[in-house]
Amino acid sequence: EDQVTQSPEALRLQEGESSSLNCSYTVSGLRGLFWYRQDPGKGPEFLFTLYSAGEEKEKERLKATLTKKESFLHITAPKPEDSATYLCAVQPITDSWGKFQFGAGTQVVVTP
Amino acid sequence: KAGVTQTPRYLIKTRGQQVTLSCSPISGHRSVSWYQQTPGQGLQFLFEYFSETQRNKGNFPGRFSGRQFSNSRSEMNVSTLELGDSALYLCASSPGRTQETQYFGPGTRLLVL
Numbered sequence: 001e002d003q004v005t006q007s008p009e010a011l012r013l014q015e016g017e018s019s020s021l022n023c024s025y026t027v028s029g030l031r032g033l034f035w036y037r038q039d040p041g042k043g044p045e046f047l048f049t050l051y052s053a054g055e056e057k058e059k060e061r062l063k064a065t066l067t068k069k070e071s072f073l074h075i076t077a078p079k080p081e082d083s084a085t086y087l088c089a090v091q092p093i094t095d096s097w098g099k100f101q102f103g104a105g106t107q108v109v110v111t112p
Numbered sequence: 113k114a115g116v117t118q119t120p121r122y123l124i125k126t127r128g129q130q131v132t133l134s135c136s137p138i139s140g141h142r143s144v145s146w147y148q149q150t151p152g153q154g155l156q157f158l159f160e161y162f163s164e165t166q167r168n169k170g171n172f173p174g175r176f177s178g179r180q181f182s183n184s185r186s187e188m189n190v191s192t193l194e195l196g197d198s199a200l201y202l203c204a205s206s207p208g209r210t211q212e213t214q215y216f217g218p219g220t221r222l223l224v225l
Contacts, residue, residue, distance in 0.1 A: 032213075034213060034214075036216070041219075041221075042218055042219070043116075043202050043216035043217050043218045043219045044155075044202070044216045045216070046213055046214075046215055046216075049213050087155070089155075095168065096168075097143075097160050097162070097167035097168040098143050098144075098145035098157075098159075098160025098161075098162070098167060098168050098206070098214070099145070099157045099160060099168050099170070100145070100147075100155075100157065100204075100214060101157070102147075102154055102155040102156075103154070104154045105154065
């Protein structure tokens with residue numbers, strides 16, 4: 001059965017304290033892995049798409065990497081505005097039309 | 113480009129009633145997917161529509177249904193509401209091919225009393 005697990009569940013950081021979030025997945029085949037951030041009461045906001053092992057994407061203080069079994073979202077020198085829940089989703093190669101399987105998310109709080 | 117829009121944003125219903133939620137995708141996007149988000153289960157896939165046809169369906173009871181119109185706008189309907197249907201309902205759009213990013217709307221918050 002396809003599964004997506006994110007860790008840790010919650011993370012509290014001081015401003016400027018870099019850290020990494022983990023998304024491990026077990027799927028029969030991977031079409032793509034997607035990272036989103038979600039603020040309370042809002043819809044997920046797209047961050048990155050990764051398609052193959054070894055791929056990396058960067059945007060401001062965020063960097064996403066992908067291996068055959070997991071993805072990492074690195075937050076470098078975070079600011080309070082980076083506080084959000086970060087969601088990882090995979091699109092399996094089978095039964096894939098429009099279907100993303102999401103992890104439970106990592107809630108990040110960055111304090112000044 | 114305007115983003116994905118959903119109406120209404122908030123809704124309060126009572127058990128046994130039915131509800132219809134609406135989603136307008138990004139211009140040019142032909143695929144619309146619907147998700148249910150709850151604190152206990154997270155984001156769960158409901159169904160996906162492309163060119164007015166349902167291409168995929170998640171593991172939800174038949175009380176949950178949807179449709180898509182020729183302009184790609186989509187509606188989802190929940191009949192005979194139960195307390196457990198209280199959730200944030202999210203719609204996401206994409207151009208419609210595989211391996212494509214989905215862009216989410218703000219969601220409709222449904223409370224069933």
